[in-house]
Amino acid sequence: MHIPARFPVPLRRSALLLALTALAWALAAPCQQAPIQLPKPQIGAGMPLMQALAKRQTTRAFEDKPLPLQTLSNLLWAAFGVNRPRDVKPGLGRTAPSAMNKQEVELDVVLADGVYVYEAEPNLLRPFLLGDVRAKISPAPAAGAAVTIVYVAAAKDDFAQVDVGFIGQNVYLFAASEGLNAWFYTVHAPDVAATLKLSAEKHALYAQSVGYPPK
Ligand SMILES: Cc1cc2nc3c(=O)[nH]c(=O)nc-3n(C[C@H](O)[C@H](O)[C@H](O)COP(=O)(O)O)c2cc1C
Secondary structure, three states: OOOOOOOOHHHHHHHHHHHHHHHHHHHHOOOOOOOEEOOOOOOOOOOOHHHHHHHOOOOOOOOOOOOOHHHHHHHHHHHHOEEEOOOOOOOOEEOOOOHHHOOOOEEEEEEOOEEEEEEOOOOEEEEEEEOOOHHHHOOHHHOOOOEEEEEEEEOOOOOHHHHHHHHHHHHHHHHHHHOOEEEEEEOOHHHHHHHHOOOOOEEEEEEEEEEOOOO
């Protein structure tokens, strides 16, 4: 930063300090973008379960095209949405089971414009990183996928791997039912954690990409 020499040295130092403080604050500040309120999931959508099971498969190719917001909402609800309110199930009932109902797996949703945390009860996506980081998270075949869910849990949670398995199968079945491609894969946890700026206690377990088949 250039501060003209005609200003006295103490003033120039203060201006520089102020600018550096503002920069540090901007880098550390949480993402200011507003959350995306997802539309109500369409419980009547999709094909019968047995047909979806017949179509479930891993397909490692995607068109770079976003999903409609409604489809994204349906996908996340199928993955790990709230299916029973608190007065029916203390601590909330979800579409996937979790050990001791701890519901500790966090779904970090990577879209073309940024990364969001899925908050199931208010049914929204809370942004925490702006920009397209898809190629840093996913291997090349999925770098253009509409959605990649990174499954994040506490590093010491022994049950998290099992919990993720249930969620991942929900995603596979939803994708099959919608004619979308899906791929569940292992991630290089330190790289993904660095890209997502995860705190030290959080661990990226797996990722799963979903999107349109290539044309
Ligand atoms: C825990 C787990 C880890 C996986 N990791 C990878 C992976 O790192 N790379 C990959 O290409 N596929 C990965 N897969 C997908 C499997 O290779 C795939 O499910 C398997 O080949 C069977 O194919 P299908 O899903 O079409 O039935 C993984 C699946 C699971 C359940």
